[in-house]
Amino acid sequence: MLSEEELSLLEAIRTTGSLSRAAARLGKAPSTVSHAARQLETRFDALLFDRRGYRLRLTPAGQLLADDAARLMQDVDRLTRRVRQVASGWEDRFWIVTDEVIEFELLLPVIRAFDALDSGVTLRVTHEVLGGTWEALRDGRADLVIGATNEPPAIAHLRWLELGAMDWVFAVSPRHPLARERAPLSRERIAAHRAVVVADSSRMTLGRAYGLLGGQAVLAAPTMHAKILAQREGLGVGWLPRHRIASLLERGALVEMKTADPREPNTLYAAWRGDQDGRAQQWWIEQMKQPRLAKRIVRGIDAFG
Known part of the structure:
Protein backbone atom coordinates (compact mmCIF):
# COMPACT_ATOMS: atom_id res chain seq x y z
CA MET A 1 0.00 0.00 0.00
CA LEU A 2 1.31 3.45 -0.89
CA SER A 3 1.12 6.36 1.49
CA GLU A 4 -0.72 9.52 0.55
CA GLU A 5 2.67 11.24 0.22
CA GLU A 6 3.91 8.62 -2.24
CA LEU A 7 0.72 8.89 -4.27
CA SER A 8 1.16 12.66 -4.39
CA LEU A 9 4.72 12.19 -5.62
CA LEU A 10 3.62 9.90 -8.46
CA GLU A 11 0.84 12.28 -9.48
CA ALA A 12 3.10 15.33 -9.37
CA ILE A 13 5.73 13.70 -11.58
CA ARG A 14 3.09 12.39 -13.98
CA THR A 15 1.47 15.79 -14.47
CA THR A 16 4.56 18.05 -14.45
CA GLY A 17 7.12 15.85 -16.23
CA SER A 18 9.92 17.37 -14.19
CA LEU A 19 11.55 16.72 -10.83
CA SER A 20 11.99 20.44 -10.18
CA ARG A 21 8.39 21.30 -11.06
CA ALA A 22 7.14 18.29 -9.08
CA ALA A 23 9.20 19.49 -6.12
CA ALA A 24 7.76 22.99 -6.42
CA ARG A 25 4.21 21.60 -6.49
CA LEU A 26 4.90 19.45 -3.43
CA GLY A 27 6.76 22.23 -1.60
CA LYS A 28 9.93 20.15 -1.29
CA ALA A 29 13.52 20.42 -2.46
CA PRO A 30 14.29 18.69 -5.80
CA SER A 31 16.89 16.49 -4.07
CA THR A 32 14.24 15.33 -1.58
CA VAL A 33 11.82 14.43 -4.37
CA SER A 34 14.58 12.64 -6.34
CA HIS A 35 15.55 10.62 -3.27
CA ALA A 36 11.90 9.69 -2.59
CA ALA A 37 11.47 8.57 -6.20
CA ARG A 38 14.54 6.29 -6.01
CA GLN A 39 13.38 4.88 -2.67
CA LEU A 40 10.05 4.00 -4.28
CA GLU A 41 11.83 2.19 -7.13
CA THR A 42 14.00 0.31 -4.64
CA ARG A 43 10.94 -0.68 -2.65
CA PHE A 44 9.22 -2.22 -5.69
CA ASP A 45 12.48 -3.33 -7.37
CA ALA A 46 11.27 -1.81 -10.63
CA LEU A 47 12.01 1.15 -12.88
CA LEU A 48 9.06 3.47 -12.29
CA PHE A 49 10.34 6.70 -13.88
CA ASP A 50 11.69 7.22 -17.38
CA ARG A 51 14.48 9.78 -16.95
CA ARG A 52 15.48 9.88 -20.60
CA GLY A 53 14.81 12.94 -22.69
CA TYR A 54 13.55 16.35 -21.69
CA ARG A 55 10.50 15.24 -19.75
CA LEU A 56 10.37 12.87 -16.80
CA ARG A 57 7.65 10.28 -17.37
CA LEU A 58 6.20 7.31 -15.58
CA THR A 59 7.15 3.99 -17.10
CA PRO A 60 4.32 1.53 -17.82
CA ALA A 61 5.10 -0.08 -14.46
CA GLY A 62 4.99 3.33 -12.78
CA GLN A 63 1.68 4.17 -14.45
CA LEU A 64 0.21 0.85 -13.33
CA LEU A 65 1.38 1.50 -9.78
CA ALA A 66 -0.04 5.03 -9.78
CA ASP A 67 -3.43 3.97 -11.17
CA ASP A 68 -3.95 0.92 -8.97
CA ALA A 69 -2.63 2.61 -5.84
CA ALA A 70 -5.00 5.53 -6.37
CA ARG A 71 -7.93 3.11 -6.67
CA LEU A 72 -6.84 1.29 -3.54
CA MET A 73 -6.64 4.55 -1.63
CA GLN A 74 -10.16 5.41 -2.77
CA ASP A 75 -11.35 1.99 -1.60
CA VAL A 76 -9.69 2.51 1.77
CA ASP A 77 -11.32 5.93 2.05
CA ARG A 78 -14.74 4.46 1.23
CA LEU A 79 -14.22 1.62 3.71
CA THR A 80 -13.19 4.11 6.41
CA ARG A 81 -16.39 6.10 5.84
CA ARG A 82 -18.51 2.93 5.95
CA VAL A 83 -16.89 1.75 9.19
CA ARG A 84 -17.56 5.14 10.81
CA GLN A 85 -21.11 5.05 9.45
CA VAL A 86 -21.87 1.65 10.97
CA ALA A 87 -20.12 2.60 14.21
CA SER A 88 -22.47 5.58 14.51
CA GLY A 89 -25.53 3.29 14.28
CA TRP A 90 -26.34 3.51 10.57
CA GLU A 91 -26.58 0.32 8.55
CA ASP A 92 -24.19 -0.26 5.66
CA ARG A 93 -27.23 -0.89 3.44
CA PHE A 94 -30.98 -1.10 3.90
CA TRP A 95 -33.15 -3.41 1.79
CA ILE A 96 -36.82 -2.58 1.27
CA VAL A 97 -39.19 -5.03 -0.39
CA THR A 98 -42.61 -3.83 -1.52
CA ASP A 99 -45.51 -6.01 -2.53
CA GLU A 100 -46.47 -5.71 -6.19
CA VAL A 101 -49.67 -3.86 -5.25
CA ILE A 102 -47.54 -0.88 -4.12
CA GLU A 103 -46.28 1.51 -6.80
CA PHE A 104 -42.61 2.49 -6.54
CA GLU A 105 -43.49 6.14 -7.26
CA LEU A 106 -45.13 6.36 -3.83
CA LEU A 107 -41.75 5.89 -2.15
CA LEU A 108 -39.86 8.54 -4.10
CA PRO A 109 -40.63 11.43 -1.68
CA VAL A 110 -39.65 9.22 1.27
CA ILE A 111 -36.39 8.22 -0.41
CA ARG A 112 -35.66 11.90 -1.10
CA ALA A 113 -36.21 12.73 2.57
CA PHE A 114 -33.95 9.85 3.60
CA ASP A 115 -31.21 11.06 1.24
CA ALA A 116 -31.33 14.45 2.96
CA LEU A 117 -30.06 12.76 6.15
CA ASP A 118 -26.75 12.12 4.33
CA SER A 119 -26.39 8.85 6.24
CA GLY A 120 -24.32 7.04 3.62
CA VAL A 121 -26.69 4.05 3.77
CA THR A 122 -27.14 2.28 0.43
CA LEU A 123 -30.84 1.76 -0.30
CA ARG A 124 -32.09 -1.21 -2.31
CA VAL A 125 -35.76 -1.48 -3.28
CA THR A 126 -37.20 -4.61 -4.89
CA HIS A 127 -40.66 -6.14 -5.05
CA GLU A 128 -42.30 -9.49 -4.43
CA VAL A 129 -45.84 -10.85 -4.72
CA LEU A 130 -48.11 -12.27 -2.00
CA GLY A 131 -46.22 -14.92 0.01
CA GLY A 132 -42.92 -13.87 -1.54
CA THR A 133 -43.10 -10.57 0.34
CA TRP A 134 -43.26 -12.20 3.79
CA GLU A 135 -40.73 -14.81 2.69
CA ALA A 136 -38.20 -12.08 1.80
CA LEU A 137 -38.33 -10.80 5.38
CA ARG A 138 -38.07 -14.29 6.85
CA ASP A 139 -35.09 -15.24 4.66
CA GLY A 140 -33.13 -12.04 5.24
CA ARG A 141 -33.73 -10.61 1.76
CA ALA A 142 -35.52 -7.61 3.28
CA ASP A 143 -34.99 -5.32 6.25
CA LEU A 144 -38.46 -3.81 5.79
CA VAL A 145 -41.47 -4.97 3.77
CA ILE A 146 -44.20 -2.58 2.68
CA GLY A 147 -47.65 -3.58 1.47
CA ALA A 148 -47.54 -7.22 2.58
CA THR A 149 -50.99 -8.85 2.55
CA ASN A 150 -52.71 -11.57 4.61
CA GLU A 151 -52.08 -12.18 8.28
CA PRO A 152 -48.43 -11.90 9.37
CA PRO A 153 -46.87 -15.40 9.44
CA ALA A 154 -44.75 -16.92 12.19
CA ILE A 155 -41.34 -15.27 11.77
CA ALA A 156 -38.83 -14.91 14.60
CA HIS A 157 -38.77 -11.39 16.09
CA LEU A 158 -41.43 -10.21 13.63
CA ARG A 159 -42.89 -6.73 14.18
CA TRP A 160 -45.55 -5.11 12.04
CA LEU A 161 -48.10 -2.33 11.74
CA GLU A 162 -51.26 -2.01 9.66
CA LEU A 163 -51.18 0.56 6.87
CA GLY A 164 -54.87 0.26 5.96
CA ALA A 165 -57.26 -1.70 3.75
CA MET A 166 -57.16 -1.89 -0.06
CA ASP A 167 -60.42 -2.23 -2.01
CA MET A 257 -68.94 -6.38 -12.45
CA LYS A 258 -70.72 -7.45 -9.29
CA THR A 259 -70.06 -11.02 -8.23
CA ALA A 260 -71.98 -13.50 -6.11
CA ASP A 261 -68.86 -13.84 -3.91
CA PRO A 262 -67.42 -10.35 -3.34
CA ARG A 263 -63.79 -10.02 -2.37
CA GLU A 264 -63.12 -8.49 1.01
CA PRO A 265 -60.61 -5.61 1.25
CA ASN A 266 -57.03 -6.63 1.99
CA THR A 267 -55.20 -5.23 4.99
CA LEU A 268 -51.73 -4.03 3.98
CA TYR A 269 -48.86 -4.29 6.44
CA ALA A 270 -45.41 -2.84 6.94
CA ALA A 271 -43.18 -5.32 8.77
CA TRP A 272 -39.62 -5.72 10.01
CA ARG A 273 -37.54 -7.84 12.39
CA GLY A 274 -37.35 -6.62 15.97
CA ASP A 275 -33.86 -8.01 16.53
CA GLN A 276 -32.45 -5.31 14.24
CA ASP A 277 -32.42 -1.69 15.37
CA GLY A 278 -30.24 0.35 13.02
CA ARG A 279 -30.94 4.04 12.55
CA ALA A 280 -32.15 3.57 8.97
CA GLN A 281 -34.68 0.97 10.10
CA GLN A 282 -35.87 3.23 12.92
CA TRP A 283 -36.27 6.15 10.51
CA TRP A 284 -38.25 4.14 7.94
CA ILE A 285 -40.53 2.64 10.60
CA GLU A 286 -41.35 6.14 11.82
CA GLN A 287 -42.28 7.12 8.25
CA MET A 288 -44.58 4.11 7.95
CA LYS A 289 -46.34 5.22 11.14
CA GLN A 290 -47.30 8.56 9.58
CA PRO A 291 -51.06 8.40 8.80
CA ARG A 292 -50.72 10.55 5.69
CA LEU A 293 -48.07 8.30 4.14
CA ALA A 294 -49.92 5.10 5.11
CA LYS A 295 -53.10 6.44 3.50
CA ARG A 296 -51.19 7.38 0.35
CA ILE A 297 -49.64 3.92 0.11
CA VAL A 298 -53.01 2.19 0.44
CA ARG A 299 -54.82 4.48 -1.98
CA GLY A 300 -51.90 4.48 -4.40
CA ILE A 301 -51.63 6.05 -7.82
CA ASP A 302 -53.92 5.69 -10.81
CA ALA A 303 -51.26 5.27 -13.47
CA PHE A 304 -53.91 5.46 -16.20
CA GLY A 305 -55.37 8.81 -15.12
Whole structure:
Protein backbone atom coordinates (compact mmCIF):
# COMPACT_ATOMS: atom_id res chain seq x y z
CA MET A 1 0.00 0.00 0.00
CA LEU A 2 1.31 3.45 -0.89
CA SER A 3 1.12 6.36 1.49
CA GLU A 4 -0.72 9.52 0.55
CA GLU A 5 2.67 11.24 0.22
CA GLU A 6 3.91 8.62 -2.24
CA LEU A 7 0.72 8.89 -4.27
CA SER A 8 1.16 12.66 -4.39
CA LEU A 9 4.72 12.19 -5.62
CA LEU A 10 3.62 9.90 -8.46
CA GLU A 11 0.84 12.28 -9.48
CA ALA A 12 3.10 15.33 -9.37
CA ILE A 13 5.73 13.70 -11.58
CA ARG A 14 3.09 12.39 -13.98
CA THR A 15 1.47 15.79 -14.47
CA THR A 16 4.56 18.05 -14.45
CA GLY A 17 7.12 15.85 -16.23
CA SER A 18 9.92 17.37 -14.19
CA LEU A 19 11.55 16.72 -10.83
CA SER A 20 11.99 20.44 -10.18
CA ARG A 21 8.39 21.30 -11.06
CA ALA A 22 7.14 18.29 -9.08
CA ALA A 23 9.20 19.49 -6.12
CA ALA A 24 7.76 22.99 -6.42
CA ARG A 25 4.21 21.60 -6.49
CA LEU A 26 4.90 19.45 -3.43
CA GLY A 27 6.76 22.23 -1.60
CA LYS A 28 9.93 20.15 -1.29
CA ALA A 29 13.52 20.42 -2.46
CA PRO A 30 14.29 18.69 -5.80
CA SER A 31 16.89 16.49 -4.07
CA THR A 32 14.24 15.33 -1.58
CA VAL A 33 11.82 14.43 -4.37
CA SER A 34 14.58 12.64 -6.34
CA HIS A 35 15.55 10.62 -3.27
CA ALA A 36 11.90 9.69 -2.59
CA ALA A 37 11.47 8.57 -6.20
CA ARG A 38 14.54 6.29 -6.01
CA GLN A 39 13.38 4.88 -2.67
CA LEU A 40 10.05 4.00 -4.28
CA GLU A 41 11.83 2.19 -7.13
CA THR A 42 14.00 0.31 -4.64
CA ARG A 43 10.94 -0.68 -2.65
CA PHE A 44 9.22 -2.22 -5.69
CA ASP A 45 12.48 -3.33 -7.37
CA ALA A 46 11.27 -1.81 -10.63
CA LEU A 47 12.01 1.15 -12.88
CA LEU A 48 9.06 3.47 -12.29
CA PHE A 49 10.34 6.70 -13.88
CA ASP A 50 11.69 7.22 -17.38
CA ARG A 51 14.48 9.78 -16.95
CA ARG A 52 15.48 9.88 -20.60
CA GLY A 53 14.81 12.94 -22.69
CA TYR A 54 13.55 16.35 -21.69
CA ARG A 55 10.50 15.24 -19.75
CA LEU A 56 10.37 12.87 -16.80
CA ARG A 57 7.65 10.28 -17.37
CA LEU A 58 6.20 7.31 -15.58
CA THR A 59 7.15 3.99 -17.10
CA PRO A 60 4.32 1.53 -17.82
CA ALA A 61 5.10 -0.08 -14.46
CA GLY A 62 4.99 3.33 -12.78
CA GLN A 63 1.68 4.17 -14.45
CA LEU A 64 0.21 0.85 -13.33
CA LEU A 65 1.38 1.50 -9.78
CA ALA A 66 -0.04 5.03 -9.78
CA ASP A 67 -3.43 3.97 -11.17
CA ASP A 68 -3.95 0.92 -8.97
CA ALA A 69 -2.63 2.61 -5.84
CA ALA A 70 -5.00 5.53 -6.37
CA ARG A 71 -7.93 3.11 -6.67
CA LEU A 72 -6.84 1.29 -3.54
CA MET A 73 -6.64 4.55 -1.63
CA GLN A 74 -10.16 5.41 -2.77
CA ASP A 75 -11.35 1.99 -1.60
CA VAL A 76 -9.69 2.51 1.77
CA ASP A 77 -11.32 5.93 2.05
CA ARG A 78 -14.74 4.46 1.23
CA LEU A 79 -14.22 1.62 3.71
CA THR A 80 -13.19 4.11 6.41
CA ARG A 81 -16.39 6.10 5.84
CA ARG A 82 -18.51 2.93 5.95
CA VAL A 83 -16.89 1.75 9.19
CA ARG A 84 -17.56 5.14 10.81
CA GLN A 85 -21.11 5.05 9.45
CA VAL A 86 -21.87 1.65 10.97
CA ALA A 87 -20.12 2.60 14.21
CA SER A 88 -22.47 5.58 14.51
CA GLY A 89 -25.53 3.29 14.28
CA TRP A 90 -26.34 3.51 10.57
CA GLU A 91 -26.58 0.32 8.55
CA ASP A 92 -24.19 -0.26 5.66
CA ARG A 93 -27.23 -0.89 3.44
CA PHE A 94 -30.98 -1.10 3.90
CA TRP A 95 -33.15 -3.41 1.79
CA ILE A 96 -36.82 -2.58 1.27
CA VAL A 97 -39.19 -5.03 -0.39
CA THR A 98 -42.61 -3.83 -1.52
CA ASP A 99 -45.51 -6.01 -2.53
CA GLU A 100 -46.47 -5.71 -6.19
CA VAL A 101 -49.67 -3.86 -5.25
CA ILE A 102 -47.54 -0.88 -4.12
CA GLU A 103 -46.28 1.51 -6.80
CA PHE A 104 -42.61 2.49 -6.54
CA GLU A 105 -43.49 6.14 -7.26
CA LEU A 106 -45.13 6.36 -3.83
CA LEU A 107 -41.75 5.89 -2.15
CA LEU A 108 -39.86 8.54 -4.10
CA PRO A 109 -40.63 11.43 -1.68
CA VAL A 110 -39.65 9.22 1.27
CA ILE A 111 -36.39 8.22 -0.41
CA ARG A 112 -35.66 11.90 -1.10
CA ALA A 113 -36.21 12.73 2.57
CA PHE A 114 -33.95 9.85 3.60
CA ASP A 115 -31.21 11.06 1.24
CA ALA A 116 -31.33 14.45 2.96
CA LEU A 117 -30.06 12.76 6.15
CA ASP A 118 -26.75 12.12 4.33
CA SER A 119 -26.39 8.85 6.24
CA GLY A 120 -24.32 7.04 3.62
CA VAL A 121 -26.69 4.05 3.77
CA THR A 122 -27.14 2.28 0.43
CA LEU A 123 -30.84 1.76 -0.30
CA ARG A 124 -32.09 -1.21 -2.31
CA VAL A 125 -35.76 -1.48 -3.28
CA THR A 126 -37.20 -4.61 -4.89
CA HIS A 127 -40.66 -6.14 -5.05
CA GLU A 128 -42.30 -9.49 -4.43
CA VAL A 129 -45.84 -10.85 -4.72
CA LEU A 130 -48.11 -12.27 -2.00
CA GLY A 131 -46.22 -14.92 0.01
CA GLY A 132 -42.92 -13.87 -1.54
CA THR A 133 -43.10 -10.57 0.34
CA TRP A 134 -43.26 -12.20 3.79
CA GLU A 135 -40.73 -14.81 2.69
CA ALA A 136 -38.20 -12.08 1.80
CA LEU A 137 -38.33 -10.80 5.38
CA ARG A 138 -38.07 -14.29 6.85
CA ASP A 139 -35.09 -15.24 4.66
CA GLY A 140 -33.13 -12.04 5.24
CA ARG A 141 -33.73 -10.61 1.76
CA ALA A 142 -35.52 -7.61 3.28
CA ASP A 143 -34.99 -5.32 6.25
CA LEU A 144 -38.46 -3.81 5.79
CA VAL A 145 -41.47 -4.97 3.77
CA ILE A 146 -44.20 -2.58 2.68
CA GLY A 147 -47.65 -3.58 1.47
CA ALA A 148 -47.54 -7.22 2.58
CA THR A 149 -50.99 -8.85 2.55
CA ASN A 150 -52.71 -11.57 4.61
CA GLU A 151 -52.08 -12.18 8.28
CA PRO A 152 -48.43 -11.90 9.37
CA PRO A 153 -46.87 -15.40 9.44
CA ALA A 154 -44.75 -16.92 12.19
CA ILE A 155 -41.34 -15.27 11.77
CA ALA A 156 -38.83 -14.91 14.60
CA HIS A 157 -38.77 -11.39 16.09
CA LEU A 158 -41.43 -10.21 13.63
CA ARG A 159 -42.89 -6.73 14.18
CA TRP A 160 -45.55 -5.11 12.04
CA LEU A 161 -48.10 -2.33 11.74
CA GLU A 162 -51.26 -2.01 9.66
CA LEU A 163 -51.18 0.56 6.87
CA GLY A 164 -54.87 0.26 5.96
CA ALA A 165 -57.26 -1.70 3.75
CA MET A 166 -57.16 -1.89 -0.06
CA ASP A 167 -60.42 -2.23 -2.01
CA TRP A 168 -60.73 -4.54 -5.04
CA VAL A 169 -62.90 -4.49 -8.15
CA PHE A 170 -63.81 -7.43 -10.39
CA ALA A 171 -63.19 -5.79 -13.76
CA VAL A 172 -63.50 -6.86 -17.37
CA SER A 173 -63.06 -5.21 -20.73
CA PRO A 174 -66.35 -3.98 -22.27
CA ARG A 175 -65.48 -6.29 -25.19
CA HIS A 176 -65.22 -9.35 -22.95
CA PRO A 177 -68.15 -11.83 -23.01
CA LEU A 178 -68.69 -11.46 -19.25
CA ALA A 179 -69.43 -7.75 -19.71
CA ARG A 180 -72.68 -8.74 -21.45
CA GLU A 181 -73.85 -11.12 -18.74
CA ARG A 182 -76.25 -10.23 -15.97
CA ALA A 183 -74.74 -9.51 -12.55
CA PRO A 184 -74.06 -10.78 -10.00
CA LEU A 185 -71.69 -13.20 -11.70
CA SER A 186 -71.62 -16.70 -10.28
CA ARG A 187 -68.43 -18.63 -9.66
CA GLU A 188 -69.34 -21.03 -12.45
CA ARG A 189 -69.73 -18.27 -15.04
CA ILE A 190 -66.45 -16.64 -14.00
CA ALA A 191 -64.58 -19.97 -14.04
CA ALA A 192 -65.54 -20.48 -17.68
CA HIS A 193 -63.22 -17.60 -18.66
CA ARG A 194 -59.46 -17.14 -18.32
CA ALA A 195 -58.22 -15.31 -15.24
CA VAL A 196 -55.29 -12.88 -15.27
CA VAL A 197 -53.10 -13.13 -12.16
CA VAL A 198 -49.81 -11.82 -10.86
CA ALA A 199 -48.05 -14.99 -9.79
CA ASP A 200 -46.99 -15.46 -6.17
CA SER A 201 -43.20 -14.99 -6.00
CA SER A 202 -42.70 -17.34 -3.05
CA ARG A 203 -39.64 -19.54 -3.56
CA MET A 204 -40.45 -22.10 -0.88
CA THR A 205 -44.15 -22.82 -1.47
CA LEU A 206 -46.38 -23.44 -4.47
CA GLY A 207 -47.78 -19.94 -4.05
CA ARG A 208 -51.29 -18.78 -4.63
CA ALA A 209 -53.39 -16.34 -6.62
CA TYR A 210 -56.36 -14.37 -5.33
CA GLY A 211 -59.72 -15.00 -6.92
CA LEU A 212 -58.58 -18.00 -8.96
CA LEU A 213 -61.23 -20.70 -9.22
CA GLY A 214 -60.62 -24.44 -9.54
CA GLY A 215 -60.01 -25.51 -13.12
CA GLN A 216 -59.94 -21.93 -14.41
CA ALA A 217 -57.53 -21.12 -17.25
CA VAL A 218 -54.81 -18.67 -16.23
CA LEU A 219 -52.68 -15.95 -17.80
CA ALA A 220 -49.83 -15.15 -15.38
CA ALA A 221 -48.69 -11.54 -15.77
CA PRO A 222 -45.31 -10.25 -14.52
CA THR A 223 -46.66 -7.17 -12.69
CA MET A 224 -49.92 -5.62 -11.52
CA HIS A 225 -49.56 -3.00 -14.25
CA ALA A 226 -49.30 -5.77 -16.84
CA LYS A 227 -52.35 -7.52 -15.34
CA ILE A 228 -54.39 -4.33 -15.71
CA LEU A 229 -53.29 -3.94 -19.33
CA ALA A 230 -54.19 -7.56 -20.12
CA GLN A 231 -57.67 -7.18 -18.65
CA ARG A 232 -58.17 -3.87 -20.42
CA GLU A 233 -57.41 -5.68 -23.70
CA GLY A 234 -59.94 -8.40 -22.91
CA LEU A 235 -57.34 -11.15 -22.46
CA GLY A 236 -58.84 -12.29 -19.18
CA VAL A 237 -60.69 -11.25 -16.04
CA GLY A 238 -59.89 -10.79 -12.38
CA TRP A 239 -59.72 -8.56 -9.33
CA LEU A 240 -57.89 -5.24 -9.52
CA PRO A 241 -57.10 -2.52 -6.93
CA ARG A 242 -59.83 0.08 -7.24
CA HIS A 243 -57.47 3.04 -6.85
CA ARG A 244 -55.25 1.92 -9.73
CA ILE A 245 -58.02 1.62 -12.32
CA ALA A 246 -60.35 4.47 -11.28
CA SER A 247 -59.78 6.40 -14.52
CA LEU A 248 -60.22 3.27 -16.66
CA LEU A 249 -63.56 2.59 -14.97
CA GLU A 250 -64.60 6.20 -15.45
CA ARG A 251 -63.74 6.13 -19.17
CA GLY A 252 -65.36 2.72 -19.68
CA ALA A 253 -62.08 1.04 -20.67
CA LEU A 254 -62.87 -1.43 -17.89
CA VAL A 255 -66.27 -2.39 -16.50
CA GLU A 256 -66.89 -3.22 -12.84
CA MET A 257 -68.94 -6.38 -12.45
CA LYS A 258 -70.72 -7.45 -9.29
CA THR A 259 -70.06 -11.02 -8.23
CA ALA A 260 -71.98 -13.50 -6.11
CA ASP A 261 -68.86 -13.84 -3.91
CA PRO A 262 -67.42 -10.35 -3.34
CA ARG A 263 -63.79 -10.02 -2.37
CA GLU A 264 -63.12 -8.49 1.01
CA PRO A 265 -60.61 -5.61 1.25
CA ASN A 266 -57.03 -6.63 1.99
CA THR A 267 -55.20 -5.23 4.99
CA LEU A 268 -51.73 -4.03 3.98
CA TYR A 269 -48.86 -4.29 6.44
CA ALA A 270 -45.41 -2.84 6.94
CA ALA A 271 -43.18 -5.32 8.77
CA TRP A 272 -39.62 -5.72 10.01
CA ARG A 273 -37.54 -7.84 12.39
CA GLY A 274 -37.35 -6.62 15.97
CA ASP A 275 -33.86 -8.01 16.53
CA GLN A 276 -32.45 -5.31 14.24
CA ASP A 277 -32.42 -1.69 15.37
CA GLY A 278 -30.24 0.35 13.02
CA ARG A 279 -30.94 4.04 12.55
CA ALA A 280 -32.15 3.57 8.97
CA GLN A 281 -34.68 0.97 10.10
CA GLN A 282 -35.87 3.23 12.92
CA TRP A 283 -36.27 6.15 10.51
CA TRP A 284 -38.25 4.14 7.94
CA ILE A 285 -40.53 2.64 10.60
CA GLU A 286 -41.35 6.14 11.82
CA GLN A 287 -42.28 7.12 8.25
CA MET A 288 -44.58 4.11 7.95
CA LYS A 289 -46.34 5.22 11.14
CA GLN A 290 -47.30 8.56 9.58
CA PRO A 291 -51.06 8.40 8.80
CA ARG A 292 -50.72 10.55 5.69
CA LEU A 293 -48.07 8.30 4.14
CA ALA A 294 -49.92 5.10 5.11
CA LYS A 295 -53.10 6.44 3.50
CA ARG A 296 -51.19 7.38 0.35
CA ILE A 297 -49.64 3.92 0.11
CA VAL A 298 -53.01 2.19 0.44
CA ARG A 299 -54.82 4.48 -1.98
CA GLY A 300 -51.90 4.48 -4.40
CA ILE A 301 -51.63 6.05 -7.82
CA ASP A 302 -53.92 5.69 -10.81
CA ALA A 303 -51.26 5.27 -13.47
CA PHE A 304 -53.91 5.46 -16.20
CA GLY A 305 -55.37 8.81 -15.12
